[in-house]
Amino acid sequence: MSHSGGREPSVSLSLLDATMVGIGAMIGAGIFVLTGLAVDISGPAALVAFALNGGVTTFTALSYAELASAIPRNGGGYAYVREVFSAPVAFVMGWTRWFTYMIAGSLYALGFASNFLEWGHIYGITLPGQPVLYALGAVVALVALNGLSTEASGRGETAITLVKIAILAVFVIFGLTATRVNEFDPLFTKGPLSLLPAMGLTFIAFQGYDLIATVTEEVENPQVNIPRAILLSVLVTVVVYLFVVFVAIGTLGAEELAGAGETAIAQAAEGFMPSFPIIGTGASLIAFGAVFSTISALNAVVIGSSRVAFAMGRERQLPARLGRFHHRYGTPLVAIMASAVVMLIAVVVVPIRIVGNLASLFSLLGFIIVNYALIRLRRRQPDLQRPFEVPFYPATPILGIVCNALLGLFIDPFTWILAIGWLLFGGAVYLVLSRRGDIGPTAAPEIQEPEPIQTTDTDD
Template sequence: MGETVSKAGERAPATSLGLLDATMVGIGAMIGAGIFVLTGLAANIAGPAVIAVFALNGVVTSFTALAYAELAAAIPRNGGGYAYVREVFSAPVSFVMGWTRWFTYMIAGALYALGFASNFVEFAHIYGFDLPGPPVVYALLVVVVFVALNALSTAASGGAETVITLVKIAILGVFVAFGLSVARVDEFQPFFPEAGPIALLPAMGLTFIAFQGYDLIATVTEEVENPTVNIPRAIILSVVVTVVVYLLVIFVAIGTLGAEALGAAGETAVARAAEGFMPTFPLVGTGAAIIAFGAVFSTISALNAVVIGSSRVAFAMGRERQLPAALGRLHHRYGTPFVGILASAAVMLVAVVVVPIQVVGNLASLFSLLGFTIVNVAVIRLRRQQPDLRRPFEMPFYPYTPILGIGCNLLLGFFIDPFTWALALGWLAVGGVVYLLLARRGYGEGERRESVIAEAEPLDLEDEHK
């Protein structure tokens, strides 16, 4: 569909993404860090129980995914969690939510770029090429490429996300198909590390960023066709598909390589596992080459998804005048949040250079956990403030679902190391300074736009069944 104009006469984002595209934004962001970057690091902490780590994180994230689905259907606006919190909380609270979500996506972009670089170098090495320069150079380059793609076209970046994600799912499918027949169950004994089941909690905190992705779907709500129906569907589909893929891949990786070797392999763990059992394919080469290629694709799609998400949060905050207004404008020619994309890219590039990959993963996970906690609170608050609001999608088992989401997210956050908390508090302090400076210029409190929740059409179940 073409360009649209809001009731206020502003240029609005074009609805260029369908259900498949929206779902692939979520899957593309999730299947990347968890499998190809953090699996080995988590195995180093939890041993064979890393498969339980991912399963439990899947359960924990499902509570918040249902919260996002309900809020996205009721508040069909770009910005995701920030937009929902802005609707039901005061300006300072919504600013903190937007500031932390923006940072989460940007720091996740650094994580995926670093993961891409490691796997790209490994991929070249498999074919006998020693690439010049350190891996960080390739991490910086891939950020620049996908920032340019997103700056020029939303449709192009969304279409690229769909193609790349489908390719990597197919590659992981090949890995699982060959690995299931040779995976050894005895590699899971003893199941827990020496520290016992308690070791699962820090590993869950580290890998929780692997389940950030479905929330990116909500950041592009206004660019999705029939969002009150398609956004909840895309969120739920992306979580289900991702959890199933994660568990299958981790089972095969541990069952063939063993948890100790998996942990030693770090960011290239899955590719190393493939070396032991996958055959050589004509033209392509070894199974390890295919998986390394899949890892490159996975980290690229995850990076593309968070570039999309981070720029939309910046766009939403600029449009609400909680950040400079330039961030909230679409480019006159390309129709993209051009300034928001460039601002997000700047932080990603700095993080790629100065922040170690494990610190990046912990930071992204911590801010995700805190942001998801607030989103669950927003569901409860909106239900109390507007009990008669027509909600096209309602989460099951309310209020137990959001309460469990709040408790689980806070528990995992508690087990993230103090250094990461110190960095997080530092970013919040920077945000406080920015808020006060903008408030002095008439920005910080924002100018609340006309509520969109009354405009959200309820889902007509009779029409759905026709």
């Protein structure tokens, strides 16, 4: 059994906090900037593409929920793969998930900066400095918050996410009164096959629930609350997305929405939303929501990326100092700092569009492995206690594997070449660290069976 050293993780996150981590990561800038682009690809059927992506997401989310209930450890997908696969396979999984979260962090930071500056322009305010400076500032601020207190970062995530849900709810409530159902007739103006590229484009907006599993040991009653948080976050996100897309198409129309591109939701809001005290027009409210969405998504990936690095350090697949909680703050401070360094570098020098595609591809590959890990764990440890079990097994994880693989086919060949290059680089890092003695073989921690639930006899 491996040991993390230092103090134990602080159990400070509630079911609500854990759920908000997932929703905060999923409802990022994607719904604001991708809706118009998806409508441009598939017309009104973009609503169907979002619904199908919700179904594809649910297959893998169910696998995450069962694995989290059976393996209650920080690290998410990496921890599950570490349990059922060899050390090199687990390293590849952790290496790619860590990279994916860190790159997503740089994307969200830059998204926050552009939305924040645009929000200022709406009020006629030209803020000084370049967007990259605001992106760097956001990363530094959230890293400091996460380094000092898991509870503070979790509570902050909850507050920010509730605000942006409220903003989207206002958009939907006003929009439903102005929605024209005939805008969806005909539905498949660009053919049923146009759904697939639209799904490939918008799938990134459904990623983030997996971050919940990275903080398992810091959540109250994790074997019950982590599965609940995963499934609740997916359900809430899918419902919000479908209402927002339905209103956007039904009010602005598919043709105008497609022409609006990345500002589609804001333009739709201008058409039917009233002005609000202090905030101003509907467009300004949506811009405000986009600022909150990107900052909450950034905070979520700061939390998640550091926990993957922590789990790999605890397993001696990265230097052991990453796998320790700070003796005073009770946070994986070194892992947080290591993740922050990569995010900061990516904000400044990485070609974001290319690496964004790379992050999407690694997510799809990671989800395939997690679904297979569920099948393998069922076979290897059939008697392991699982407070939550995937319904319709094995059809559900198999569908998760197939659907994620199909979406991966729509990733361009150049991104696949980059992915192979990053994996080879990871292999070289693994060999160098092994030879230097910075990492080494270790047994995965034993899975702790959950304590039986105490019941009170009320029959007498």
